[in-house]
Amino acid sequence: MRRGGRWRAALPWPALLAGAVVVFGAEYALSQATLVATYALAGLGVVVVVGQGGQIALGQAALVGLGAYAEALLVAAGMSPVVSLPAAAATAAAGGALASLPARRLGGLYFGMSTLAFALIVEEALVRWESVTHGAAGFAVPALRFAGRAVDTPAAQAAVSIAALIGAMLLCARLFDSRLGRAWRAVREDEVAADACGIDPARAKLLAFVVGGALSGFAGALYAHWIGFISPEQFGLMFSFELLMLAFIGGAQHLSGAAWGALVIVAIPQAIAVLRDALPGEVARAAGLETVLFGVVIVVVVLLRPGGIAGRS
Amino acid sequence: MLAAAQVLISGVALGCVYGLVALSFVLIYKATETVSFMQGELLMTGAFGALGLHLGAGWPLGAAALAAVAGVALLGAVFERAALRRAVGRPHLVAVLLTFGLGLMLRGAVASVPAAAQETYRLPVAIDVVQLGPLTLAAGQLLVIGATVLIAVVLALFFRTTRVGLALRALSEDARIAALMGVPVARMHTLAWALGAGLAALAGLLLAPITFIHLNMGLIALKAFPAAVLGGLTSLPGALAAGIFLGVAEALAGLALPEGVKDVVPYVLLMLGLLLFPRGFGAGAAGAGR
Numbered sequence: 053m054r055r056g057g058r059w060r061a062a063l064p065w066p067a068l069l070a071g072a073v074v075v076f077g078a079e080y081a082l083s084q085a086t087l088v089a090t091y092a093l094a095g096l097g098v099v100v101v102v103g104q105g106g107q108i109a110l111g112q113a114a115l116v117g118l119g120a121y122a123e124a125l126l127v128a129a130g131m132s133p134v135v136s137l138p139a140a141a142a143t144a145a146a147g148g149a150l151a152s153l154p155a156r157r158l159g160g161l162y163f164g165m166s167t168l169a170f171a172l173i174v175e176e177a178l179v180r181w182e183s184v185t186h187g188a189a190g191f192a193v194p195a196l197r198f199a200g201r202a203v204d205t206p207a208a209q210a211a212v213s214i215a216a217l218i219g220a221m222l223l224c225a226r227l228f229d230s231r232l233g234r235a236w237r238a239v240r241e242d243e244v245a246a247d248a249c250g251i252d253p254a255r256a257k258l259l260a261f262v263v264g265g266a267l268s269g270f271a272g273a274l275y276a277h278w279i280g281f282i283s284p285e286q287f288g289l290m291f292s293f294e295l296l297m298l299a300f301i302g303g304a305q306h307l308s309g310a311a312w313g314a315l316v317i318v319a320i321p322q323a324i325a326v327l328r329d330a331l332p333g334e335v336a337r338a339a340g341l342e343t344v345l346f347g348v349v350i351v352v353v354v355l356l357r358p359g360g361i362a363g364r365s
Numbered sequence: 366m367l368a369a370a371q372v373l374i375s376g377v378a379l380g381c382v383y384g385l386v387a388l389s390f391v392l393i394y395k396a397t398e399t400v401s402f403m404q405g406e407l408l409m410t411g412a413f414g415a416l417g418l419h420l421g422a423g424w425p426l427g428a429a430a431l432a433a434v435a436g437v438a439l440l441g442a443v444f445e446r447a448a449l450r451r452a453v454g455r456p457h458l459v460a461v462l463l464t465f466g467l468g469l470m471l472r473g474a475v476a477s478v479p480a481a482a483q484e485t486y487r488l489p490v491a492i493d494v495v496q497l498g499p500l501t502l503a504a505g506q507l508l509v510i511g512a513t514v515l516i517a518v519v520l521a522l523f524f525r526t527t528r529v530g531l532a533l534r535a536l537s538e539d540a541r542i543a544a545l546m547g548v549p550v551a552r553m554h555t556l557a558w559a560l561g562a563g564l565a566a567l568a569g570l571l572l573a574p575i576t577f578i579h580l581n582m583g584l585i586a587l588k589a590f591p592a593a594v595l596g597g598l599t600s601l602p603g604a605l606a607a608g609i610f611l612g613v614a615e616a617l618a619g620l621a622l623p624e625g626v627k628d629v630v631p632y633v634l635l636m637l638g639l640l641l642f643p644r645g646f647g648a649g650a651a652g653a654g655r
Contacts (some may be wrong), residue, residue, distance in 0.1 A: 338474030347469030
């Protein structure tokens with residue numbers, strides 16, 4: 053029954069992709085699909101930490117950035133992606149573990165503040181540690197290479213990122229149904245009660261950040277290859293909030309929420325671009341239109357559909 | 366020695382702005398238990414509002430400043446009525462996202478004005494230099510320190526002596542009992558948001574002589590946030606003191622430590638403060654740990 057529901061939830065996506073290919077052309081549709089899948093993978097990290105673990109995470113972009121920088125530096129050192137991709141995910145997971153440490157002493161909002169501080173310190177460190185990270189100027193990342201072949205066509209990139217997303221979702225589905233997933237939800241609903249039932253809240257939060265960090269870091273590693281250039285400012289506060297908005301728009305408590313949220317977040321700038329071409333007026337040309345629309349979408353979703361697109365409320 | 370004193374005073378001045386923005390956070394948090402992530406945008410909107418009325422519409426500076434602060438306060442009240450009211454009693458993240466979304470709308474609206482999006486401006490107030498004995502001080506910095514003292518005194522009187530101020534304090538102690546005692550809770554929430562928004566706009570006007578008016582000036586709220594948390598999130602004097610402390614610490618770090626370190630100082634101090642005093646400095650003195 054549940055399994056059937058899960059497969060049915062996946063049904064709209066191939067249809068959506070096919071429709072996009074027909075309407076926008078294969079190259080554009082596939083490059084957008086790559087972006088959606090990579091954002092969804094990063095958002096899955098937020099779904100684990102915020103939606104399942106119930107923690108306030110205001111600095112997820114720093115973990116994405118750690119993954120991206122680790123991947124870029126390892127590839128620059130000549131390492132194969134078979135080694136470097138897991139290593140990038142592991143780096144971000146370690147970062148997540150570090151970011152979760154204050155949870156041992158702090159709860160709720162105060163812990164959320166500490167994740168914000170963590171992210172800002174990481175961003176500043178990436179800017180200042182110039183000998184390794186090239187500082188604020190950033191640096192170029194070569195294309196992903198698997199077994200001597202470069203993954204540089206939109207179709208190949210889409211295939212890799214969609215495969216990564218599906219793999220991560222299957223893994224998360226298993227995880228959410230496991231003892232650890234139940235522990236996360238117990239801590240989310242009532243930490244004291246969970247503690248009384250023999251669940252170690254500190255361990256549950258630590259593991260939520262490790263898993264969430266690994267997912268976001270993996271997404272960051274792929275993102276570095278797709279974009280081909282990374283700099284610290286890409287992984288700043290705005291991106292952290294974009295990921296939070298992504299999770300909330302899609303539905304933070306649902307696995308598929310990350311995918312729906314990513315679709316909306318990627319679609320907004322594209323919709324604006326279409327609108328600009330369609331409307332000759334001054335309004336459409338205004339620089340702040342995109343920002344306003346982002347704000348409107350998040351406010352409307354939070355007010356009118358608190359469970360997100362995938363939620364049942 | 367002289368240079369150190371000047372750095373110290375500029376640190377205090379910047380710290381006063383941190384403190385004022387932190388005050389606006391705390392004011393809202395105490396009354397409504399929601400965290401506002403749009404204080405920086407309100408601050409920026411206030412500064413641009415005054416600038417627009419002064420340079421654009423030709424109002425005298427004082428009237429423009431007053432109108433901008435009142436306008437932003439009204440905006441805060443409208444936001445509360447229209448949206449933020451529904452975040453009360455929901456998880457903190459709901460308010461965080463709502464206020465962030467509203468902030469994005471404000472930012473986008475200001476950015477849509479071509480003249481605002483591209484350039485940085487200065488308000489023609491307190492731009493000269495004051496000689497105080499051997500010290501050379503910017504008048505803007507003295508203005509900020511003086512105004513902050515004045516605002517602190519006014520706020521202290523407001524919360525201690527007026528009925529509305531006492532009602533706000535009762536609300537933050539225990540909302541239910543305050544309601545039973547006849548405090549109109551919904552109206553007080555609106556008032557708290559209006560006060561918080563107005564205070565942020567005021568901070569923006571005071572910041573204008575120190576830095577410039579530009580689209581990203583709201584980023585200063587990111588440093589006021591550590592101040593609010595270090596002060597314990599529920600203490601108004603604590604927020605102001607922590608703001609000044611961070612401003613001075615940052616200025617001294619800029620003097621003593623390598624370049625760039627100074628920008629992370631507030632966050633490092635925030636981390637240390639949170640870990641050593643999980644309930645803020647104020648509570649830390651009463652009983653550390655939990």
